[in-house]
Amino acid sequence: MKKEVSARSVAAEVLTRVERDHAFASAALDAEIARSPQLGPRDRALATELAYGSLRVRRWLEGRLGRHATRPIEKLDPRVRVQLVLAAFQLFFLERVPKFAAVSEAVSAVRTSKGPEVAAFANAILRKLAREAEAEAAGLDLEAVAVESAPPWLFETLSRSLGPAGARAYLRSALMPPPNGICVHNASARDHWLNRLRDAAPQAEFEAGTISPHAIRARSAGRLHTLPGYAEGAWTLQEEGSQLVALALGARPGDAVLDACAGRGNKTAILAGAVGPTGAVDAADLHPAKLVRLRTELTRLGLTPRATYAVDWSVGAGEVAGTYDRILVDAPCSGTGTLGRRPDLYIRRAPDDLARLTALQVAILSRTVDRLKPGGRLVYVVCSVLREEGEEVVERLLAARPEMEPTPFEGEPAARLATEVQAGDTKLRLLPHKHGTDGYFLASLVKRAATC
Numbered sequence: 001m002k003k004e005v006s007a008r009s010v011a012a013e014v015l016t017r018v019e020r021d022h023a024f025a026s027a028a029l030d031a032e033i034a035r036s037p038q039l040g041p042r043d044r045a046l047a048t049e050l051a052y053g054s055l056r057v058r059r060w061l062e063g064r065l066g067r068h069a070t071r072p073i074e075k076l077d078p079r080v081r082v083q084l085v086l087a088a089f090q091l092f093f094l095e096r097v098p099k100f101a102a103v104s105e106a107v108s109a110v111r112t113s114k115g116p117e118v119a120a121f122a123n124a125i126l127r128k129l130a131r132e133a134e135a136e137a138a139g140l141d142l143e144a145v146a147v148e149s150a151p152p153w154l155f156e157t158l159s160r161s162l163g164p165a166g167a168r169a170y171l172r173s174a175l176m177p178p179p180n181g182i183c184v185h186n187a188s189a190r191d192h193w194l195n196r197l198r199d200a201a202p203q204a205e206f207e208a209g210t211i212s213p214h215a216i217r218a219r220s221a222g223r224l225h226t227l228p229g230y231a232e233g234a235w236t237l238q239e240e241g242s243q244l245v246a247l248a249l250g251a252r253p254g255d256a257v258l259d260a261c262a263g264r265g266n267k268t269a270i271l272a273g274a275v276g277p278t279g280a281v282d283a284a285d286l287h288p289a290k291l292v293r294l295r296t297e298l299t300r301l302g303l304t305p306r307a308t309y310a311v312d313w314s315v316g317a318g319e320v321a322g323t324y325d326r327i328l329v330d331a332p333c334s335g336t337g338t339l340g341r342r343p344d345l346y347i348r349r350a351p352d353d354l355a356r357l358t359a360l361q362v363a364i365l366s367r368t369v370d371r372l373k374p375g376g377r378l379v380y381v382v383c384s385v386l387r388e389e390g391e392e393v394v395e396r397l398l399a400a401r402p403e404m405e406p407t408p409f410e411g412e413p414a415a416r417l418a419t420e421v422q423a424g425d426t427k428l429r430l431l432p433h434k435h436g437t438d439g440y441f442l443a444s445l446v447k448r449a450a451t452c
């Protein structure tokens with residue numbers, strides 16, 4: 001019998017894959033949606049809301065389900081647990097799905113996969129939860145929900161970095177889907193594209209970003225790449241904080257720049273635009289496949305990197321032989337600044353990841369410093385808000401490489417923000433609840449010119 005596909009069944013498959021295989025939610029969702037061409041735009045949006053929404057509050061939902069279960073929730077078959085979590089999410093957070101429908105859809109999915117006995121167990125729990133949701137949903141303390149949704153080790157680690165109130169505010173902000181970012185290449189054309197996008201998708205919300213002069217924030221806009229301007233290369237999809245990161249390097253016309261952990265080139269395009277035809281941008285990354293994507297994307301935008309290098313900075317500089325005026329090190333990290341966008345991190349991250357990642361960050365930084373000209377600048381960035389991957393990594397680098405010293409940012413938006421938000425202007429932490437961007441830590445460093 002062919003399985004019926006619905007927004008709910010797609011979300012259930014995504015949650016199962018994230019839980020069971022530690023899959024990336026975005027990749028799992030893209031794959032499931034691609035396998036379900038019969039879903040229209042509304043159902044695709046609902047599947048996304050169900051999958052991401054449940055992941056954002058999964059621990060809290062499991063806690064509530066656990067109060068009524070006769071056996072531990074974590075011991076249940078993952079497919080049953082996922083059905084219960086999805087129904088609980090609908091009961092507490094999705095007003096537009098009637099409560100009886102949420103319960104009966106979950107119970108019927110459990111009956112199909114596990115039989116009537118387990119279905120009766122699911123039914124008993126969900127009926128009790130439906131009564132609680134009826135009484136409580138409107139008055140939930142969302143900050144408490146957010147804190148209980150994070151694993152305790154993560155809340156403690158965030159509290160050490162942001163203070164307990166900061167950690168609570170950050171987690172509360174991560175309950176909301178963040179906007180999608182658009183980067184208009186020619187910043188002076190931003191208003192033009194804002195108007196064009198509003199005309200093309202009146203149901204969506206577009207607003208100018210406040211941190212990056214290139215940024216437009218988009219909500220409820222569906223598939224952005226189908227809108228005017230994308231195919232012509234007038235804009236790309238790039239989160240606003242990520243734009244600021246590239247601008248923070250302060251690359252000038254004529255500079256030789258290395259994008260040391262360039263990935264698919266999200267930031268390389270801004271760097272290539274800044275150095276212009278008289279400068280050069282080289283891009284490096286561990287994964288050659290990402291560099292192929294980078295070349296394709298830059299070509300689409302009418303830009304070209306001078307060279308791309310597949311390099312593992314943890315072992316050496318590979319074929320990167322030259323030296324550079326400016327280097328951007330957008331290092332691999334815990335991603336804890338992106339919890340709103342990647343709630344699967346609540347499942348995929350573990351406390352011991354930090355020691356491994358910080359050792360890697362220090363190793364990458366140390367090797368890239370060798371490729372910096374004396375007097376040259378390096379911006380270190382992680383999409384993490386944790387001190388361990390931020391201030392502490394910089395301290396470790398400065399201890400190992402005394403020729404490096406902190407220096408104020410040169411990129412105008414980052415320099416302005418740094419002096420506004422903290423006393424020292426050589427480091428900057430972007431926070432979703434303060435800046436409306438993903439969370440990042442940035443540090444600006446210079447290599448002392450040799451003295452005789």
Ligand SMILES: C[S@@+](CC[C@H](N)C(=O)[O-])C[C@H]1O[C@@H](n2cnc3c(N)ncnc32)[C@H](O)[C@@H]1O
Binds near residue numbers: 313
């Ligand atoms: C945070 S991502 C940055 C990606 C890119 N700059 C962007 O804006 O999307 C970190 C990148 O570092 C790369 N990476 C991880 N370990 C590395 C290593 N040992 N040497 C070089 N690159 C590495 C990853 O492949 C990934 O693309």
